[in-house]
Amino acid sequence: QRLQSRYVARMPQQRAVIFKHQFEQEVLAAQEKLPQGATKIFLCDGHRSIWSYADNNTMYNDYEKLIDFFHTTEHLSKAGEALFGKSSDLGDVWYNKYRKKLLEDNDGVESVLRSMTYYSQNLPKSRQDTLEAERTFFMRNKERMSYADFLARGLPIGSGPVEAACKSIVKTRLCRSGMRWSRQGGQRILHLRCFVKSN
Numbered sequence: 001q002r003l004q005s006r007y008v009a010r011m012p013q014q015r016a017v018i019f020k021h022q023f024e025q026e027v028l029a030a031q032e033k034l035p036q037g038a039t040k041i042f043l044c045d046g047h048r049s050i051w052s053y054a055d056n057n058t059m060y061n062d063y064e065k066l067i068d069f070f071h072t073t074e075h076l077s078k079a080g081e082a083l084f085g086k087s088s089d090l091g092d093v094w095y096n097k098y099r100k101k102l103l104e105d106n107d108g109v110e111s112v113l114r115s116m117t118y119y120s121q122n123l124p125k126s127r128q129d130t131l132e133a134e135r136t137f138f139m140r141n142k143e144r145m146s147y148a149d150f151l152a153r154g155l156p157i158g159s160g161p162v163e164a165a166c167k168s169i170v171k172t173r174l175c176r177s178g179m180r181w182s183r184q185g186g187q188r189i190l191h192l193r194c195f196v197k198s199n
Contacts, residue, residue: 005161006030007194009169011183024059039064044159045071046141067144068159073099075137076112082131083119094119102147109142169193 006026010019031040042054042063054060077095084091098115102108116135123131138145147157173193174186181189 002161004199005165006198007165007169009165009190009194011181011186011190020053024057027059039153039155041066041155043156044068044162046075046137051141051144064146064150064155065144066146066150066157067141069102069147069157071159072102072141072145072147075134076102079112079116079131079134079138082127082134083116083123085127102145103151104148106146106148108148109138109145113138113142165197169197 006029008019008022008026010016010022013019034040040063042060042065044050044054044067046067051065054063054065073095076098080091080095081088084094094115098108098112101111105111113135116131116138120128120131150157170190170193173189174181
């Protein structure tokens, strides 16, 4: 159950320096209200710059980290296409089997990687390259794919509220017909929007 949402939004900026500072202030303020020993989760999509930020920032050292499950399934789908071809019944069966394993088995990621290796022999070069990119994604992020464990503890595995915020905070307000914004003007609107949506 989501009890509260707090929003921060910035107009584009190199390396998002101001956004990160404001985001961290919101996180610290929220942490002060948490009971001792509360579970804290850093949950987002698989963008490498986000995880580089999270992994190299000591304020998240005691956070459990998870890649959004639905982002992971996009990569699983691409792996299935690389292994069996697009619109393949075998690929669909493979995808559904390993999607379920990721949700139910603590070693689901290892099962995915073993299966990729098993089926990868004799693939055309173009599909080998695609599969290698997907294998790299799973290898690099396997410590952040504890979906079965999170579900067993009643914890979220999807970053839907964050994805929805991109639309409700920014898109529906700043991207109306004919609108154009300076960085300063757009930022003033985003400040107001975040203030209202955060109650």
